Amino acid sequence: MLVRLEPRLETSRAMRLASPLIAAGLTVLAAVILFSALGRDPASALYVFFVRPLSSAYGLGEWAIKATPLALCALGLTIGFRGNVWNIGAEGQLTMGAICGGGVALAVHGEAGWWTLPLMLAAGALGGMAWGAIPALLRTRFNANEILTSLMLGYVALHLLGYLVHGPWRSPEGFNFPETRLFDEAALMPVLLSGTRLHAGVILALVAFAAVWLFTARSFRGFKVDVAGQAPAAAAYAGFARSGVVWLSFLVSGGLAGLAGIVEVTGTIGQLQPVISPGYGFAAIIVAFLGRLHPVGVVIASLLMSLVYLGGESLQINQNLPLAVTGVFQGLLLFFVLGTDVLVRYRIRIAGLAGEEA
Amino acid sequence: MPTPRLELTGIVKRYPGVLANDRVDLAVMPGEIHALLGENGAGKSTLVKIIYGVVQADEGDIRWDGRPVRIADPHAARKLGIGMVFQHFNLFETLTVAENILLGLDGRSDLKALSAEIAEVAERYGLAVNPHRHVHALSVGERQRVEIMRCLLQDPRLIIMDEPTSVLTPQEADGLFVTLRRLAGEGRSVLYISHKLEEIQALCDTATVLRGGRVSGHCVPREETPASLARMMIGHELPHVARHRRREPGRPVLAVEGLSVPAPDPHGTDLKDISFTVREGEVLGIAGVAGNGQRTLLGALNGETAAPAPGMIAVDGVAVGRLSAGRRRALGLAHVPEERLSRGAVPAMSLARNTLLTAHGKGLVRHGLIDFARTRAFAQGIIERFRVAAPGPETEARGLSGGNLQKFIVGREISLEPRLLVLGYPTWGVDVGAAAAIRQEIIDLAEKGTAVIVLSEDLDELFEVCDRIAVIAGGRLSPLRAVGEAGVEELGQWMSGGFAGAARKADAEAGHAG
């Protein structure tokens, strides 16, 4: 082999911090190549992608509110991934959260008060939790692969939402569009900064960050999750029940995803529509890896991913590029993150160059 | 001087952080049984991988029948006529014996013809092997015969045997020696890797001794004494384990009664009606070749596998058969598992964090949060008290050598101040120094009044540390014998399962002893 991988004696601390940055850098490089291939000026495209969206107070607000559902989902997924529990259905749990919370709003329509929003948030979180409980149950009782079950339920949730907004929940004043009534004022997230759409969901994300950080860095339960993820035989030896880790992962990530769903709906959309998320549940998976499954990294990665979303929209408006380019960059980013991860555990040796290493 | 069949000169092999082979010379003559002797970690495996082409040397020459050769991969080795029987079998459980052998032969695809050939060779060398059985149904001894068969069908002129008797009963080992002598008699060479001095003296003509990656001597084993061989192997005499006068065993700590547990692994061995008692201050040894229910027994004792009835296992009179590992630990049951890296410790975590696996009840966790300062101090305490060679409590577990990690794990469990300590193969793959230290710890622990159970394949080790000894075979437990009265012959027979009759007799006697 021309290029050999040599295991490191100890995982490289430096690389653990540097590899996400390298990945981000490589993605930018790929973006430059892509823009050039499409006949666009790379410099101006990059400007439109990265800088333009953040160049106003309104833009900064958008940055934060797009990062919020990403962070909420990704923080929950982080716990699961650390325990080797793969919740791929966060998008579905997010949808369920929106449905449950939205259902409360529609039920009390016209009579909403100060109590409505908290109730909706709780309903959303519980809805997401319940939806996440299904794959957890199937995994612990039936040994069914949680990746496939959680994902399948995602499709079910999506169709369920479609059914509701096309049918029983369709707004009678909506000219037959597939959408529900607009929620009452009291059922919407309060805006924090006038002139922007920055809403109180950001605070929830920060609270979630603090809680998840405490859990992963300091708690014994968090330790048990880590052991279950890194060495399942050791977890069995120690008496840490695997089923406990599975339930915890799905309930927490389901709950947070559900919360993200209702936060999105009450913060930026204001009603239920057939599509309420541009794939936040899936992007959150990338965010979790990019953040190296560490709460601080995850928050930073959420901001980066939020920028990717904004950049995609900005490119669509300003340079007439299709919105699908966002998905391309997301996929590339994850590829580079996974590829550079090897540098943490291995050294790259190129045969023929004695002593050379990357 | 006749030409050596295989000659290695100046072999050097480097790995990150370690010089595995340091200018090693080796020569094996035709028809000779040559021993490669050295303790765990001395570089034997690496050298042999180089000979078999799995790995390339960084420097040095290899000659075959006097001609310089380059062994690029196992195919090339096989083509030259080198065959290898690995210590860790490379068998495929879901396939049949014939299919397994086919995979190890180059350029063959006719299963039927092969099966016939297998039967023929089996008879010629006295290796009982059925080509149509699936490997997962075979015992360890049978599996080794499959490996040997795979090797023989290539008509090898040099056969490398890597620690073959570690998985055999004494009788099976004798059978193996007969086969090897027959092969050597045909003019084939045998390279026999081991660290068991008596075996090498019994079987081998010549020996090369490795220590720390270097050759520390060539000799004729029969002309040496165990002491001189030990000196070549580890640089000094074998450490002596001190056994003081012990007081009488105290109250029963562990009572196992009619324990019958189905193995959680479909290929595992179920436990059938196992009964024994262990008292304070007593060390009970359970001998047996791997694959006879040890894993199931360890899991049942530890709590990983629930017993069908809670009363089948009792600690200090409390029925624990269906309690979790954590609850049993709280009642005073500690456990050193048979796999240190991945079961006994989490490889990528620090030693400090690894103490939390079992010692979290020692004030290391408060209000659900980890007290890191205390955890580090606890780990440091283990490092110092048990002389673990580690830079500090923040070292990753996988950064430790096998022996040191094992010392740490044993130390951690002893630090729990248990009523009962169960150890599974505690010195397997561990260097001689650490092995002696661990055995001493076991003896010291028993002296302080802890009941101890040791599962091991090494009869010598069990004789050294145990008061009573039994054999597990086919999921059943033999009668218990005091170590002074046990004989290797009898134990060896029991390891092959022949104790059903004796069991009934001993049960009747045990009724008196209580």
Add this chain to the structure above:
Amino acid sequence: MDGIDQAVTILAGAIRAGTPLVFAALGELVAERSGVLNLGVEGMMLMGAVTGFIATAVTGDPLVGIAAAILAGMAMALVFAALTLGLLANQVATGLALTIFGVGLSAFVGQDYVGTPIAGLKALDLFGLAGLPVVGPLLFGHDLMVYLSLALLAAVAWFLTRTRAGLVLRAVGENPDGAHAIGHPVLRIRLLAVLFGGACAGVAGAYLSLVYTPQWAENMTAGRGWIALALVVFATWRPVRVALGAYLFGGITILGLHVQALGFDVSSQLMATLPYIATVVVLALISRDATRIRLNAPAALGRPFHPAA
């Protein structure tokens, strides 16, 4: 339509609906038997679908489209292999990345072709017997790809059980370290298996965009790649059972479409959830027997292999 005609239509439809699943699942089965879990089937199928569609729209020849789809699937699989086999990346995460990338890239590349009409593959009249009642449309009136999928099924089954290469592949999937120690090229074997999986996924996608609908729309596989993954588990890694499962799922999908024609008034949206719910139920039932799964699943599935020499 009278009862028998309706039943025949549904069954024939089930076979066609199941065919992309047969292709995708067979490909993934081979990859998994070598020990590699590739969750990127959905992404590879989409790239196959869009590439095949564009190639057909440009050249007018669906066979060119299929060839292009195979190449696209293999290219995606190559990326996966580079990351998981070359750089030892986590297989689960890389497979997800492949799907996310495939969804995005296919949408990006295919946006100009949404709504473009093409002439798909026509149905064949095998041996001139398609006109026979009941048996005709069921057995002899399908398009070329259906028959190719059955041929592929036979080929894969024969390969795995009757050839030395198939034996080696199975060995690699069970014990790659052991296979390596004996001298088999584990990484090369896995690479070939993964590429085969990619080719099959590409064909499966092309079937959707060239024959089944035929059109291109973003995300048109709608989770079929994931269902194919579930099918491999459901079939306990045996080729013939994969096909049976595929047709079963095809049947459920078709039933969902026909339910209103059959006189039930159920929302089409709710009926669309049937295949997904069925997948979940089937997975739960088959996985329940953990022993059976452990005996049949390739023992080294999903674990990275590094020649620890």
